[in-house]
Each structure stands twice: as structure tokens, then as C-alpha cells.
Amino acid sequence: MPRFDNTFNRLRESFPWRRKKEVDTLPSEDLKEEKGVGDGSSATCLENEEKKEEDESDVSSLKSKPPTPSKTDPSMPRFDNTFNRLRESFPWRRKKEVDTLPSEDLKEEKGLGDGSSATCLENEEKKEEDESDVSSLKSKPPTPSKTDPSMPRFDNTFNRLRESIRWRRKKEVDTLPSEDLKEEKGVGDGSSATCLENEEKKEDEESDVSSLKSKPPTPSKTDPSMPRFDNTFNRLRESFPWRRKKEVDTLPSEDLKEEKVTPTFEEYLEIQAFCEATQQLIDREKHLFWETAEANKEAVEKLAADHKALEERVWQTLQQSLSLSSEEASVSALKSAVKAINLEEEQDQLWKQRSQTPPAWRPSEWKKRHDEVLQKLVNGRMDNPSSPTGDQVNQSSIQADIQSMDRQLKDDLQWVVEKVKNCYPPEMDICNFYARQYHQTFKARLRKIVGSVDDEDCSFLLRWVKESYPEILEKPELTSNINTEALGNLLPDELLKPLEEKYLSNQQSDLMIYIDRVLDEAKKEWDQGKEPTRDDGCYASAVAYDVIQFINDIVTSAQKIVRDPHKAQKITSNLTDFMQRYKEFHEDVIKQNKPHSKAFIKANLSCVKQFKDFLVKHDLFLEDVQKNCLPVLTEMKQSAHTYLLTPVHKVLKPHYQKVGTNDWLKKNTFEKLLNSTEEELQQLQGSSQSSYQELIGQLYQEVAEEYVRRLLKGEVKLKDSNQQQKAYETVKENAEKLHELFAEMGSKQDWLKEILTKIAEVLKLQDTPAIQMQIVSLGSAYPDLSEKHISALLKLKANLSKADKKTIKTTVLDILKESHTNAETRAFFSKVEVVGS
Known part of the structure; x- marks a missing residue:
């Protein structure tokens, strides 16, 4: 039955509280009337006597709790008068309205009789007064029911309760106030049929009321001295006959929930509920092939057609995995498609365990098909990358293609980790699956172009394979989801080694070209008679700075690309030749002894110091290169010192x-x-x-x-x-x-x-x-x-x-x-x- 605790709270607040004097003088005539004491038969008296004992126990239990304060004005009229007016306000419905009730059960609950016209007039007069009272109660929103979720909402229940109270007979109205409660409890001169009816209603109502009694009443927040009227409320609740399930089911209320209807297969496809659609087809399949002696041909053909339609929709959804919209429906569709694939796999395994001949679509092998669809999806995105390429003016076609695929790879793997991963169960390991597909795709493309690259493309390709690609996979958000070590190398050693050798040879040649240019520039300035520039009062030469910068950049980059420091060090194997040429230039400056020779030698001393520190402190050189270059630098320093100090000793000789x-x-x-x-x-x-x-x-x-x-x-x-x-x-x-x-x-x-x-x-x-x-x-x-x-x-x-x-x-x-x-x-x-x- 619907809960009406909120309604009761408002009713309780409208009932003025008893004074202590009235409570102490119980049982008074008022309480007698509430208990239904009148001129009923002995059977009725006996029934009232039994209820009295039960009510007294209820009253005693309620009296043990503190009184519920009233929320109304403490100066309001006495409880008796208000209660009587409420009772008298209920029987105001006209006989015509009562007669038109559609249910005989409702007539019995309402106690319809042959009231006089005087009573109808009296009811008509009271109707206007009651409507204003009832409207004040309706102005508060009903409290949602916490019991049976299928019962109607409070408003309709309240209307039916109001209508069920309109059943007072004229005789019952005339005998107020002593016999009203009798009639509420079923006491009076009714026939045995009425007693039987009351007995049946009592059994139905006891189970409904018990669920409400289990919750304590809401305490009043006004005057704490007011008497409790919980017992009176309990009697009121018992006087409101609850609708039987049959009556509720037949009520034309719009609030009644309709019976849940299972969507059809086509409806499931329309809302992209692929998992539910798959389960429905599997159930049909089991019924046709496992539960019936001979499958209906038309039903089998229809099932096959539905299975094909579902399969097409699932693959369409998978093909959109890397371009999901931000809407929840798109993500939900992919989740449902993945669940459908797993259901199909389970059904394939069940068929393998049976001796029956499977239908034409078994085994469906959706998991295998899933992998093929995603592989094709990855290949298509690598063939036609959506990311715009960068500045391709100074790039070869190979460099432009690799750069475009590089950007597509980064975007797609990021999307897989952020969005697609959440649509798959962990055991499918979808992040590593996608990583393997992209890895294999790149591997196949690089094999085709590796044999036709020129020197520039060779450097670019190796740099991407050994440096750029690992940097993509080493991003924190990817490393936590992708096992990069299991992917292996993009190129096998038989293809990688020739590329590395070619690359290192090119880097060595480039280095020697660069540093020779630096030395040639210094010689040119010397020949032109230019004095080295000063930096903070010191002569400075760009030879050491530029050469060191070139060596550091080229060798460091090579170490990252070939991932082998020893191979990268080979780039500097010709550095000893450079140092010899530099020494020759240094000695030529000393030999010519021009006016600006001392300035050049002082600048060269700084360069020698920088070269020596660089050779000793960095691991960019082979051991034999260090051994060959350091003596050359020492000789250059000694010759410079001799050149600069010889004139000093010549001046100091007389003093020696x-x-x-x-x-x-x-x-x-x-x-x-x-x-x-x-x-x-x-x-x-x-x-x-x-x-x-x-x-x-x-x-x-x-x-x-x-x-x-x-x-x-x-x-x-x-x-x-x-x-x-x-x-x-x-x-x-x-x-x-x-x-x-x-x-x-x-x-x-x-x-x-x-x-x-x-x-x-x-x-x-x-x-x-x-x-x-x-x-x-x-x-x-x-x-x-x-x-x-x-x-x-x-x-x-x-x-x-x-x-x-x-x-x-x-x-x-x-x-x-x-x-x-x-x-x-x-x-x-x-x-x-x-x-x-």
C-alpha cells in the first residue's frame, strides 16, 4: 500500500492536542466514542472489549515515549471538536456519487445506505467547508512511498481515500458522535455478511498496517506537553480500508507503472544495444537447435538473417573505434559491441562441446574477425593519416610520409589509452593489441623503403627508428599501459647494421668538413692580419668553441640513434689529423712572429686548454684518439709558453x-x-x-x-x-x-x-x-x-x-x-x- 506518513503528519498537526486533564480522566465519553462504544450487539461489545485491551497496550507503549509536540498554534480549539468536525466532514458525498462507484467492494468499504434528503443537504453544506480544509492538505507535496514500488502515487491514493470516506449512511450521521467509531470499526446492526466482509478486510489490512507500524511516528516539534494521539491515529489508519491488489490493478490511474516490455531484436539494434541483441539471438538459437526436436526452417532463416545484420552493425562500430565522438552513446555502443563479441565466443565454445550439427554461422569466430577489423583499421589510418604534415618544403617524400605516420601514431595510441581502453575488459589487453598493430604496420613499411634511401633519408630514418619512435612509447601515459619491450625492434639487424654504418660514415665526413672549415676561417683571419677579438680583456678564438660544439652535437646524437657509445665514438677517429693541422698553423704563427702573433698565440693557449679539458672529461672519443691528441696539445702549450716567456728571460738575464x-x-x-x-x-x-x-x-x-x-x-x-x-x-x-x-x-x-x-x-x-x-x-x-x-x-x-x-x-x-x-x-x-x- 502507499505510504502516507507525510499525510498523517499534516493530519496530526491539524488535530489540536489534548490537555493533560483530559488524558488523566480517561476513559471519558470522548474516548468512548473514539473506541466505538454504543448500543451495538453483544458480539460487537465483545469485539470492542478485545480491541480496548489491545489499544490500551498500544497507548501505554506510546505514553512511555515523550509526547510529540504540535507544530500548530497552542491556542487552537480542543481536540474533540476538531476531531468531530473531521469525522463529520467525511460523510458529505451525495448518494448519487456513491451509487456511481464502479466496484462493489468499494461500496462495502464505503457502507452505502439509504440516507435522507436532509442528510444530503447537510452533506452539501459541509462539502464547501471540507474542500477548503482538504485543499490545504493538498498544497503540500506527498511523500513518496517507501514500500511496494509498484503501488500508485500518493495523489491518486489520497483521492481514493477521500472517496472511500464518503460512505456514511443517514442513520450513521444522525447518531453521531457516539456511533461513528462503531461504524468505522464495523460495529452496528449490519448483517452477518457485513461482519464477514469486515473480517476479511481486517486480515488484508493487518498485513499492510504492520509494515507501517514497524516505523516509529515522527515526533512533533511544538508544545512538548501535549498528549500523544498516536493511538488515535492507529485507529484512524485502521479505519481507512486499503485497496486490495485487485482493486489497485483495475484502477485507471496514470501513475500505475505499465508492465515492462522487452524490446525486439530490431529495437535493440536501433539503440545499439548489441550485447542484449546478441543474447536474444543466442536464446533463440538454443531454443531452435537445443530445445526442439526439429528446427523450423523459416525460424532458422530469420535467425541467420538477424545474426548477419547484427554482425554488420558490430563491425561498423569497431571501425569507428579510433574516431569515437565525445557523446556517451558512442562509447556505450563500443562497450556493447565488445560484450557481444565475447558472448559469441562463449557460444562457439559451447557448440564445440555438443555433438549436434551447428548452424551455418557457427563457429562465428567473432574474436578473430575483431582482430582482423582492427588491423585493417590501423592499416587504413597509416595509409591515409588524418594529421596534417608539417613543413614539407625541405623534406623528401620518405621523410614526409614517416612524419605523417608518426603524428597519427601518437594521436591514435593516446586515444586508445584514454577512451578505447575503458570499453574493453582487462583480459583483452586492448592497448598492447593496438600497439602491436601499429608496430607491425610501421615495420612492414620500413622494410620496403630501407633499401632505397639516400644519405639524408638514411639519417632521418635511423633517427626516427632509434630516437623518435622510442620517445613516443616512453611517454608516461603509454608506458603504464603498453609493454614496449615486447614489441621488439622495428628493423632486424640485417637491415639495421648497413644503415648504421652508412649513417656513421656520413656523420664522420660531415664532422671533418665542419671542423676543417673552422680552422680555415682562423687561418684566413691570420693571413689578413686581423687580431683576435677580446672577451673580458682576453683574446678569444672560435676554433675550440666551434669544433667542440660540432663534436658534442654529432657524437651525442649518434649515441642516441645507434644506441652504442663505442660505435658513435668512431665518428671522431680522424680528430688526430685535425689536431696536427691545428698544431702546424700554431707553429706557423710563432715562426712568422708578426705583430699580432702574440695575440694569436694567447688566444690559441685558451683553445688548447679547452680542447684538453674536453678530451679528458668527456667519453666521446676512442681511447687511441685521446692518447694521440693530448701530446699534440701539450706540445702546442709548451711552444706557446716558450714563445711568450723567452723575451721575459732575456730581460731578466742581467739580474740572474x-x-x-x-x-x-x-x-x-x-x-x-x-x-x-x-x-x-x-x-x-x-x-x-x-x-x-x-x-x-x-x-x-x-x-x-x-x-x-x-x-x-x-x-x-x-x-x-x-x-x-x-x-x-x-x-x-x-x-x-x-x-x-x-x-x-x-x-x-x-x-x-x-x-x-x-x-x-x-x-x-x-x-x-x-x-x-x-x-x-x-x-x-x-x-x-x-x-x-x-x-x-x-x-x-x-x-x-x-x-x-x-x-x-x-x-x-x-x-x-x-x-x-x-x-x-x-x-x-x-x-x-x-x-x-
């Missing part, structure tokens, strides 16, 4: 000649050497900072070497300890000032100061063992200290006997031989030539 003489020991002649050196250092500036540091470091070492050579020449004889002390102080002071000068100019050669200091310590010491230990310390740090150097150093100490000098020298040499290591050390004394000893 004063070192190790009596004037050097008595007068401060070393200051002149320092001043001249400082002036020359200024003239050496012009190369890059790192190259300049190496240059002045070389000058620092050569000045120190010349200083020691002049000292060990032995022009001064230190006859006593005082002179030796004076020599110690002079050498130490010279070492500190020389180091300070070069350090200010940026030199990092601290070890040169240490050599001069150790020599000064030997001059100061007087104890033989101490002298031995100091010389051993010097020889350990610089293993190129020879016997001649030791003899020349001891010769300066004139107060040592020949025996002491021999002992010291023998001991030191023995110790140095035993402590000799292969550790890398700096060379110094080997460049200090000692004449005699």
Missing part, C-alpha cells in the same frame, strides 16, 4: 747573473730582479684566466730554476758559519718575496718556495747528521736531485772537509735509493744544469 755572487750576498740586488719580473708579468696578460695562471706558473718555475742554477754555480764561498747564516737569511728572504709576487698575479705554485727554503736550511746547518737529514728530505720530495746537485750544494759550505762531504753524499744517496718510490712527483732539478761538481 747577480745571484750567487758576493754582491748578491752583500747588496740587495734581488729587488731589481723582482721589479723587472713584475713588469713582464703585466705584458703576459691577455689569455684566459686559467691559461694565464699556467703561463705565469711556468715563468715562476723557470725563474726559480735559474735562481738555483746560479746559486749552485758556486761563485760565492761560504767560509764560516756567519757567512752561511747570512746566505740562509738571503735565500729564505728571496724565496718569500718571489712567491709573494707570483701569488699576487694568480700563481698556485707554492711548492717552488719550499725548494728554496730547504736549500737555505742546508746552508745554515753545521752538524753533519743534520745536514744529511735535510738533504735527504729535499731528495725525497724531488727525486730528480742528482749526485751532482748534492756535490754543488755541499761545495758552498767551504768549512766542510772533503771526508765530511763524501760521507754526507754517500749516506744521502744510499738513503734515497732505499726510499725511492714510483709516486708521481714534480720535476725540478732535472731542468737545473750543473757545470762541473
Whole structure:
């Protein structure tokens, strides 16, 4: 039955609440009337007595709960009068309206009688008043029923309820208010037939009312002191006879749901419900071939025609897989088509398990046909890509075709992952299926063109196969759905290796052409007498920058394309030849010694430094290339240093000649050497900072070497300890000032100061063992200290006997031989030539 909780809530709110005094005085005459107490028969009294006990238990259970507040005005009239007016408002329907009811069951429920005209007049007068009351209830929307979903909506139910209340007889109206409730409960002078009818209705209604009783009433939100009238409502609910199912089914209400009708096969096709259409055909097929002794020929032919029509629609839908519209219907159609294919596959498997002769369309093999349709779809899209090609003005036909297919591939795989994947079950692995189809399509096309590509197309093709294609598949949204490793290579090794060799050979030739052009441009500027440009005060040459850029770009790109660093390194195998030509140009500049030669050499020093760092720090070269190029660069640096420093030593030579003489020991002649050196250092500036540091470091070492050579020449004889002390102080002071000068100019050669200091310590010491230990310390740090150097150093100490000098020298040499290591050390004394000893 329809729920009317909302209606009841509004009715409850319209019933004024009982005062506590009235509740306490129960049973009053009002409650008697509500309970149907009157002049009925003993049977009726007995029935009322039984209901009274039941009602009292209901009232007690309801009283235990807090009263439901009323939502109306607390000053409204007493409950009795309102309730009586409601009761009196129900029997106002004319006898004529009652007589025209279409059902005899409804007549019995309405209790139709032979009321007088006075009653009809009274009902007519009350009708106008009731209509206004009822309209206020109708103004609120009915609460949807939560019970049987097939029952009619509230509005129609409410109308039928109103009509069912219009059945009061004149006699019943005249006897109000004592006998109304009797009649509601079926008490009165009715015949046994009426009692039987009431008994039948009671059984029907009890089951319907029980579902409503199971839910607690909605509490009122107004005055909490009002008495509960839930019991009264329960009696009201029981007084409204619910329609029997037969009556509901025969009611002409538009709200009643029509019986669901299964669409036909043609209707399923029209709405693209291919799965449902397939299931319908399978059911028909099972009935014709499995459930009947002999299939009807016409039915079989009709089934075959329907099966063919369905198949055509499914393939049409599959052919639109990569061009689905954004509408939900398009996606839904593809989902349904995929489900239909799987249903057909299941039916094929069931037929294989049966011994009967299958129909002509079995096995249908829709899964195989599905793969063929999609393969054809992919081939068609690769033959006629929809994506517009790029700038094809400077592209060959092969390059344009590959680029167009490249774009189509990217768009289609993205679409498969975003849209098509959701239309397939996971076990069909549709993303990998499409990836394999595109992979095979590209593979077949590349095989046809690989033998006819020129040098330019060869580079483009290899770059796409080895670089562009993997980049497409390595996109995050694709890698999570496609197993790229399982796809394999687009080209087999027998086709790929010749392409790679051709490509590497072309890259090697291109590299040598580019770097030779760079060197030719530098020579041209030299011949024209142009001085190199300056960058932050330093002379700069573009040779190293341009050559390094070309090497880096070409070899790095080749590594990505051939995916083999060793093969890519072969591109630089001719770099040694370039370095030799560069060295020849460098030496030619030095040899000609033009006014701008120093500027070119300073710029070349920067280039040599860049080339050396590039060769050592990057893995773009074969090992033999590194070994052959680095010595060439070292020779270029040394020749540049010699060219730039030779004029400096020529200026400093007069000052060198004063070192190790009596004037050097008595007068401060070393200051002149320092001043001249400082002036020359200024003239050496012009190369890059790192190259300049190496240059002045070389000058620092050569000045120190010349200083020691002049000292060990032995022009001064230190006859006593005082002179030796004076020599110690002079050498130490010279070492500190020389180091300070070069350090200010940026030199990092601290070890040169240490050599001069150790020599000064030997001059100061007087104890033989101490002298031995100091010389051993010097020889350990610089293993190129020879016997001649030791003899020349001891010769300066004139107060040592020949025996002491021999002992010291023998001991030191023995110790140095035993402590000799292969550790890398700096060379110094080997460049200090000692004449005699």
C-alpha cells in the first residue's frame, strides 16, 4: 500500500492536542466514542472489549515515549471538536456519487445506505467547508512511498481515500458522535455478511498496517506537553480500508507503472544495444537447435538473417573505434559491441562441446574477425593519416610520409589509452593489441623503403627508428599501459647494421668538413692580419668553441640513434689529423712572429686548454684518439709558453747573473730582479684566466730554476758559519718575496718556495747528521736531485772537509735509493744544469 506518513503528519498537526486533564480522566465519553462504544450487539461489545485491551497496550507503549509536540498554534480549539468536525466532514458525498462507484467492494468499504434528503443537504453544506480544509492538505507535496514500488502515487491514493470516506449512511450521521467509531470499526446492526466482509478486510489490512507500524511516528516539534494521539491515529489508519491488489490493478490511474516490455531484436539494434541483441539471438538459437526436436526452417532463416545484420552493425562500430565522438552513446555502443563479441565466443565454445550439427554461422569466430577489423583499421589510418604534415618544403617524400605516420601514431595510441581502453575488459589487453598493430604496420613499411634511401633519408630514418619512435612509447601515459619491450625492434639487424654504418660514415665526413672549415676561417683571419677579438680583456678564438660544439652535437646524437657509445665514438677517429693541422698553423704563427702573433698565440693557449679539458672529461672519443691528441696539445702549450716567456728571460738575464755572487750576498740586488719580473708579468696578460695562471706558473718555475742554477754555480764561498747564516737569511728572504709576487698575479705554485727554503736550511746547518737529514728530505720530495746537485750544494759550505762531504753524499744517496718510490712527483732539478761538481 502507499505510504502516507507525510499525510498523517499534516493530519496530526491539524488535530489540536489534548490537555493533560483530559488524558488523566480517561476513559471519558470522548474516548468512548473514539473506541466505538454504543448500543451495538453483544458480539460487537465483545469485539470492542478485545480491541480496548489491545489499544490500551498500544497507548501505554506510546505514553512511555515523550509526547510529540504540535507544530500548530497552542491556542487552537480542543481536540474533540476538531476531531468531530473531521469525522463529520467525511460523510458529505451525495448518494448519487456513491451509487456511481464502479466496484462493489468499494461500496462495502464505503457502507452505502439509504440516507435522507436532509442528510444530503447537510452533506452539501459541509462539502464547501471540507474542500477548503482538504485543499490545504493538498498544497503540500506527498511523500513518496517507501514500500511496494509498484503501488500508485500518493495523489491518486489520497483521492481514493477521500472517496472511500464518503460512505456514511443517514442513520450513521444522525447518531453521531457516539456511533461513528462503531461504524468505522464495523460495529452496528449490519448483517452477518457485513461482519464477514469486515473480517476479511481486517486480515488484508493487518498485513499492510504492520509494515507501517514497524516505523516509529515522527515526533512533533511544538508544545512538548501535549498528549500523544498516536493511538488515535492507529485507529484512524485502521479505519481507512486499503485497496486490495485487485482493486489497485483495475484502477485507471496514470501513475500505475505499465508492465515492462522487452524490446525486439530490431529495437535493440536501433539503440545499439548489441550485447542484449546478441543474447536474444543466442536464446533463440538454443531454443531452435537445443530445445526442439526439429528446427523450423523459416525460424532458422530469420535467425541467420538477424545474426548477419547484427554482425554488420558490430563491425561498423569497431571501425569507428579510433574516431569515437565525445557523446556517451558512442562509447556505450563500443562497450556493447565488445560484450557481444565475447558472448559469441562463449557460444562457439559451447557448440564445440555438443555433438549436434551447428548452424551455418557457427563457429562465428567473432574474436578473430575483431582482430582482423582492427588491423585493417590501423592499416587504413597509416595509409591515409588524418594529421596534417608539417613543413614539407625541405623534406623528401620518405621523410614526409614517416612524419605523417608518426603524428597519427601518437594521436591514435593516446586515444586508445584514454577512451578505447575503458570499453574493453582487462583480459583483452586492448592497448598492447593496438600497439602491436601499429608496430607491425610501421615495420612492414620500413622494410620496403630501407633499401632505397639516400644519405639524408638514411639519417632521418635511423633517427626516427632509434630516437623518435622510442620517445613516443616512453611517454608516461603509454608506458603504464603498453609493454614496449615486447614489441621488439622495428628493423632486424640485417637491415639495421648497413644503415648504421652508412649513417656513421656520413656523420664522420660531415664532422671533418665542419671542423676543417673552422680552422680555415682562423687561418684566413691570420693571413689578413686581423687580431683576435677580446672577451673580458682576453683574446678569444672560435676554433675550440666551434669544433667542440660540432663534436658534442654529432657524437651525442649518434649515441642516441645507434644506441652504442663505442660505435658513435668512431665518428671522431680522424680528430688526430685535425689536431696536427691545428698544431702546424700554431707553429706557423710563432715562426712568422708578426705583430699580432702574440695575440694569436694567447688566444690559441685558451683553445688548447679547452680542447684538453674536453678530451679528458668527456667519453666521446676512442681511447687511441685521446692518447694521440693530448701530446699534440701539450706540445702546442709548451711552444706557446716558450714563445711568450723567452723575451721575459732575456730581460731578466742581467739580474740572474747577480745571484750567487758576493754582491748578491752583500747588496740587495734581488729587488731589481723582482721589479723587472713584475713588469713582464703585466705584458703576459691577455689569455684566459686559467691559461694565464699556467703561463705565469711556468715563468715562476723557470725563474726559480735559474735562481738555483746560479746559486749552485758556486761563485760565492761560504767560509764560516756567519757567512752561511747570512746566505740562509738571503735565500729564505728571496724565496718569500718571489712567491709573494707570483701569488699576487694568480700563481698556485707554492711548492717552488719550499725548494728554496730547504736549500737555505742546508746552508745554515753545521752538524753533519743534520745536514744529511735535510738533504735527504729535499731528495725525497724531488727525486730528480742528482749526485751532482748534492756535490754543488755541499761545495758552498767551504768549512766542510772533503771526508765530511763524501760521507754526507754517500749516506744521502744510499738513503734515497732505499726510499725511492714510483709516486708521481714534480720535476725540478732535472731542468737545473750543473757545470762541473
